[in-house]
Structure formats: structure tokens, C-alpha cells
Amino acid sequence: MASKIGIKITIAKLIEIAYIKNKGLTTKIVRKKGKFKITIDQNGKVKLHGSAGVLAFNGSLALEAIGAKVKFATIHFSKAEGNSANYRANFSFAGNQAAILITGTLNIEELITSCSGLLCNAAKLLNGNNKRNEERLKEIMEN
Amino acid sequence: MKRILLIMVYIALASCVFAKESKDLFEAYKAYSIQIKNTKTNFIMSMLSKDKVQKIKTLGANEFPVLSEFSRVLNKIESHFQSIKNNIGCLTINGYGENNKPIILSIKYLNENKNWGIDFVEVYYADSNKEFQNKAICPGES
Numbered sequence: 046m047a048s049k050i051g052i053k054i055t056i057a058k059l060i061e062i063a064y065i066k067n068k069g070l071t072t073k074i075v076r077k078k079g080k081f082k083i084t085i086d087q088n089g090k091v092k093l094h095g096s097a098g099v100l101a102f103n104g105s106l107a108l109e110a111i112g113a114k115v116k117f118a119t120i121h122f123s124k125a126e127g128n129s130a131n132y133r134a135n136f137s138f139a140g141n142q143a144a145i146l147i148t149g150t151l152n153i154e155e156l157i158t159s160c161s162g163l164l165c166n167a168a169k170l171l172n173g174n175n176k177r178n179e180e181r182l183k184e185i186m187e188n
Numbered sequence: 189m190k191r192i193l194l195i196m197v198y199i200a201l202a203s204c205v206f207a208k209e210s211k212d213l214f215e216a217y218k219a220y221s222i223q224i225k226n227t228k229t230n231f232i233m234s235m236l237s238k239d240k241v242q243k244i245k246t247l248g249a250n251e252f253p254v255l256s257e258f259s260r261v262l263n264k265i266e267s268h269f270q271s272i273k274n275n276i277g278c279l280t281i282n283g284y285g286e287n288n289k290p291i292i293l294s295i296k297y298l299n300e301n302k303n304w305g306i307d308f309v310e311v312y313y314a315d316s317n318k319e320f321q322n323k324a325i326c327p328g329e330s
Binding site: 073092098103 | 255
């Protein structure tokens with residue numbers, strides 16, 4: 046059974062993975078004035094949508110933490126005050142599980158700058174259940 | 189006999205028109221990569237679809253980071269494939285980026301007034317080069 050906090054942490058993880066894949070492009074997409082979105086398909090393919098293009102990667106490992114098979118998901122982000130962004134996430138699951146809708150605010154700047162060192166990134170990638178990282182993401186997403 | 193000759197001339201002329209309109213999309217990609225480094229704005233705009241040019245004029249270039257970044261991601265190109273159907277062209281490039289990460293770049297082109305303009309781009313970070321494509325795939329906006 047998927048939990049709301051599990052999904053929130055996964056959203057943060059997906060942004061972090063995108064950042065690790067391509068720091069420059071991810072930063073430009075999430076910092077631009079307008080809106081951006083993330084979509085996930087049934088194969089675990091994650092797309093970070095910039096206008097006229099997407100940065101895509103396989104997010105299966107991060108999605109496993111949700112505890113349910115994602116059928117598709119869309120997360121819309123819009124600019125809020127300061128470095129924050131409002132988000133509205135819609136997750137649908139395989140089987141008979143009910144869809145989950147989550148709204149919230151996160152500090153994008155904090156998310157992409159708080160852990161950008163090579164060792165930190167490597168640790169996060171190697172250990173998907175890194176406790177410290179999970180706690181940090183939970184704090185960012187609960188704000 | 190005269191009719192057959194006329195048909196043959198028509199086919200030959202049609203082939204010439206097609207040859208003129210068809211283009212090596214990989215060459216277009218390479219030209220774009222060079223121009224984006226030189227930041228020749230007018231020339232870059234001429235390499236985009238009309239829709240994207242209009243949107244850039246309205247929203248500003250900063251709203252289109254993928255268009256300014258995608259041609260920089262590949263350090264080494266392994267292979268490329270293109271397909272053209274009517275006015276839509278698709279180019280897929282397999283290659284390696286920073287730290288030798290395998291990347292699949294897929295670009296959708298639109299043919300407008302005999303000019304192939306970039307309309308949409310997908311930069312896919314593959315888990316391994318086993319995911320490399322052996323044909324052109326068209327990136328979707330959904």
C-alpha cells in the first residue's frame with residue numbers, strides 16, 4: 046500500500062536523480078519562471094519536461110520505495126514564493142489500488158543544492174534506503 | 189509511348205524535388221551543435237520549428253532550456269538513425285556523455301517550407317548501452 050509520505054520522498058528523489066544525470070539542464074528546467082512537470086509511465090520511465098523537450102531516465106529503483114507498482118503519474122510544479130514550488134501529484138497504480146492525489150510545497154533550491162557533492166551522490170545512488178537522505182528528503186517535502 | 193515518356197519525366201522531376209526537400213537530419217544536428225556554441229541566435233532560430241520560434245518570442249529563450257542544452261550532452265557518438273514520413277523527421281543518436289554515461293538523443297523535426305526545424309527533443313539517460321536504439325524513434329510530448 047502506497048503512503049503519501051513515501052510518494053513525497055520519491056518525488057524528491059526523482060528530482061535528485063535528474064540533477065545527478067544532468068545538473069545544468071535540470072537546474073535550468075526547475076528554476077525557469079514558468080511551470081514544469083514530471084511524468085512516469087508504466088515501465089518506470091521518468092520524464093522531466095522542459096518546454097520543447099524532456100530529460101528522461103529509468104526511475105524504477107526509486108519508484109520501488111513507494112511499495113506499489115505505478116501505472117502512471119503526473120506531477121505538476123508551479124512557482125511559489127522565493128525558491129519554493131507548489132506541486133500537485135497524481136499517482137495511479139496497477140491492480141485495484143486507489144489513485145493518490147497529493148499537493149504540497151517544496152524548496153527546490155534546497156533540494157538540489159543540499160547534497161551535490163560527488164561522494165554524497167554516489168552514496169545516494171548506491172544505497173536507495175540511505176536513512177539520513179530519507180530523513181532529509183522527508184523534511185524538505187513536509188515543509 | 190508519349191504518355192509513358194511524360195510519366196517517366198514526371199517521376200524524375202518528382203525525385204529531384206524529393207531529393208531537394210529531404211535532408212540528412214544528422215547533418216542538421218551537427219550544424220545546430222556548432223551554431224549553439226557560437227550563439228548565432230538568428231541562425232539557431234532558423235533551425236527550429238515555427239511553433240517553437242513563436243513560443244520563444246513570446247515566452248523568452250530561458251523557458252526552453254532543453255533546446256539550448258541538448259546538443260552539448262554527447263561527447264562521443266556511437267551511431268545514428270533517421271526516418272522521414274511526410275513532413276515529420278525523426279533522428280535518434282546513441283552516444284556517451286559525461287563520465288561515459290550512455291545517452292540516447294531523439295529529435296523530432298518538422299519540415300516547413302522545405303526547411304527542417306527542431307520541434308521536440310528527448311535526452312534519455314540509459315542505464316547501459318544495451319538500451320541503444322537500432323532505429324529512429326520519435327520523441328513524444330506526452
